Every structure is written in structure tokens, then in C-alpha cells.
Amino acid sequence: MNKRNLFLMIFSFLLLSFNHNFGQDNFNKVGQSGMQYLKIGVGAEMVGRGEAGISAVKGVQAMFWNPAGLAEMENNEFIFSHNSWIADISLNALGVGINLNELGVLGANILWMDYGELHKTSVAQTIEESAQYGYVDEGMFSPTDMAIGFTYSKKVSPQFSFGGQVRYLYENYGSNVTLNTSGEKSVTENTMSAFSFDFGTLYYPGYKSLALSMTIQNFSTDLKYEQESFSTPLTFKIGLSMNMFDLWENNSKNALLIAVDAIHLRDYSERLNLGAEYSYLGLFNIRCGYRMNYDLGGFTAGAGIRYSISNSIGFKLDFSYMVENTGRFTSPLQLTASLIML
Numbered sequence: 001m002n003k004r005n006l007f008l009m010i011f012s013f014l015l016l017s018f019n020h021n022f023g024q025d026n027f028n029k030v031g032q033s034g035m036q037y038l039k040i041g042v043g044a045e046m047v048g049r050g051e052a053g054i055s056a057v058k059g060v061q062a063m064f065w066n067p068a069g070l071a072e073m074e075n076n077e078f079i080f081s082h083n084s085w086i087a088d089i090s091l092n093a094l095g096v097g098i099n100l101n102e103l104g105v106l107g108a109n110i111l112w113m114d115y116g117e118l119h120k121t122s123v124a125q126t127i128e129e130s131a132q133y134g135y136v137d138e139g140m141f142s143p144t145d146m147a148i149g150f151t152y153s154k155k156v157s158p159q160f161s162f163g164g165q166v167r168y169l170y171e172n173y174g175s176n177v178t179l180n181t182s183g184e185k186s187v188t189e190n191t192m193s194a195f196s197f198d199f200g201t202l203y204y205p206g207y208k209s210l211a212l213s214m215t216i217q218n219f220s221t222d223l224k225y226e227q228e229s230f231s232t233p234l235t236f237k238i239g240l241s242m243n244m245f246d247l248w249e250n251n252s253k254n255a256l257l258i259a260v261d262a263i264h265l266r267d268y269s270e271r272l273n274l275g276a277e278y279s280y281l282g283l284f285n286i287r288c289g290y291r292m293n294y295d296l297g298g299f300t301a302g303a304g305i306r307y308s309i310s311n312s313i314g315f316k317l318d319f320s321y322m323v324e325n326t327g328r329f330t331s332p333l334q335l336t337a338s339l340i341m342l
Helices: 003-018 044-048 060-064 067-072
Strands: 077-084 090-099 106-115 120-125 137-139 145-158 158-180 187-202 209-217 235-243 254-265 271-280 284-292 297-307 314-322 334-341
Touching: 003 060, 044 284, 044 314, 060 106, 060 145, 067 106, 067 158, 067 187, 067 209, 077 235, 077 284, 120 254, 137 209, 145 187, 209 297
Parallel strands: none
Antiparallel strands: 077 090, 077 334, 090 106, 106 145, 120 137, 145 158, 158 187, 187 209, 209 235, 235 254, 254 271, 271 284, 284 297, 297 314, 314 334
């Protein structure tokens, strides 16, 4: 690839990224989809660099970002990720990837939200019930948001990989208690399940370590509770990344990854994620990033270590930290830790 074509490709990417008015369509799109937990970042590596790098994420954690990156996995891998989110809510994830060599790579994962226990109440239906509080205490309950995914990825050439994922989605937000026409209590369960699909590509055009990717996430049919219907948060992403130290010769000890992702969402206006990651000998990593056009969370930072016990056994431990995008650096909006067994 000559420099002219490379420049045109990068310019076109940036033009697509910025050719919109941030925030203009927010009010027209907000509230059009449910299952918002699917949009929360999984894995400290990606979160630490501003959730940028769908063209750089590799191995088992790629199942949560770009299924094509799973094909870059050399050995079998396992990941556990814990994300301390807002209001004492946490997002947890488990995943495993199995390398089948020429046949490709298989992966399985589970993602769930932990809301803790909440008080369940219902509107008082009789004079006796409303005499004291105006509502009826129905005890405690734990809301459930869960996604179980199965992934396949294959590297069809040294330059191109693809991957796909099917997910089973499940929600349980307790039940409603009402009186029917005969005066008896009627219970309606607020549960929902559906299947969604992800697809991703990873392409190396041949210039140094430049990588390009495209992903489609959370593609599904419309969902419906008792009356209202809504869709999953369908998301389109394009991204590019490159190790900038590749521009200099004889610099194998250091790496500086720069990543840019442009995002189009069904339920929000366009977003742009920018990230950087410095690595020394592939053992120590320092990350930072910025997420543009988000209601919560702008700047991010993170770090990680990698240690190999043998040629086929090792681990990675990563942490990330996200702060409010209001300029206040008092407390973390999001604290993520992930452990990857190689």
C-alpha cells in the first residue's frame, strides 16, 4: 500500500467519524431500545483506553467487542471481568476460548448484572392495605439481566479474520400485582428473553501494523413486555489502530498503540472513542482514552501486567478507571478489573 492510498483511507475514516453533529439527534433517539447493560464495557484493557480498539482487541476478551479478534488467540484462554459501576451496581463476565487450529476458534461467555436486593412494593388495592403506608410490602427481590453467548472466529488469511456470535438475552424485573375484575389479586411476571447476533471483521492492509475493523452488535428482533415493545441497542462500529513505534526501526521493546473507533447507535447520536496504550516488552501496559458524546464517563485510564509461567501458560491482570465527564476527578464512575488466563 502506497502512502497516498493510506492517507486517503485514513482521511475517509476520519471524515465519516466527524461528519455529523454530536448531540443533535439525541432526543429523537433516546429511549428507543432496552437492555442497556449490553452497552457497558467488559474487560479492563478496552475500558482503560477509552473503549477504543475494536481492531486491536485480541483473544478471549474480543468476544465482547469484535468476534473477529478471537481468531488472534494462540492458546486456550479464560477471562473473568468485574466492573464496579454506578449506584453499587456491578457487571460481571466469564468467558473461555478454545483454539481448534485450522478449524478456527470457539468461544463461550456469560454476562450478568448484579443489582443487589431491592424492596418490592405494590399499590394498595383495598382500604385496609392503604390505611398505614398506602402501599403493600411484597418483600425483597433481585432484578436479573443476563446474556449467554457462543462465538466462532476464523483467520482465513494472514490479513483477514471474521467472527460471529449468537447470544441468549434474559431479563427479569420482578412482577406486578393488581386486582382483576372479580377483586382477586393478579400477578404478571416482567420477564423477557430473546436472541441477538454480533458480527465482526479484522483486516490488515499491509502497511506496518495498521489494522481496520468493522462490527455489528446486538442485532435482534423487537422485544415486548405486556404492552410496550422496544429493540435491543443495535450498534455499528468502524475502527483503526496502529503501533506508532513501527514507524521506527529496531524498536521491538516498546509499543505505542493508537486507536480510533467511530460508533453509530440506534438509540443515540454518533460517538467517537480515542485511546492510547504504551507497552514495554509486552509485559507492562499503561493506557488512557477519551469517550466523546457520552452522558456518563469521559476520560479513562488503566494499567496491566502479563506474566508467562511457560510457553503455553500465563496470565494477564488489568485494571481500568473511568471518571465523570463533568471535569470532576473525585470518585470513579467505573472501576474494572479483569484476569485472563493464557
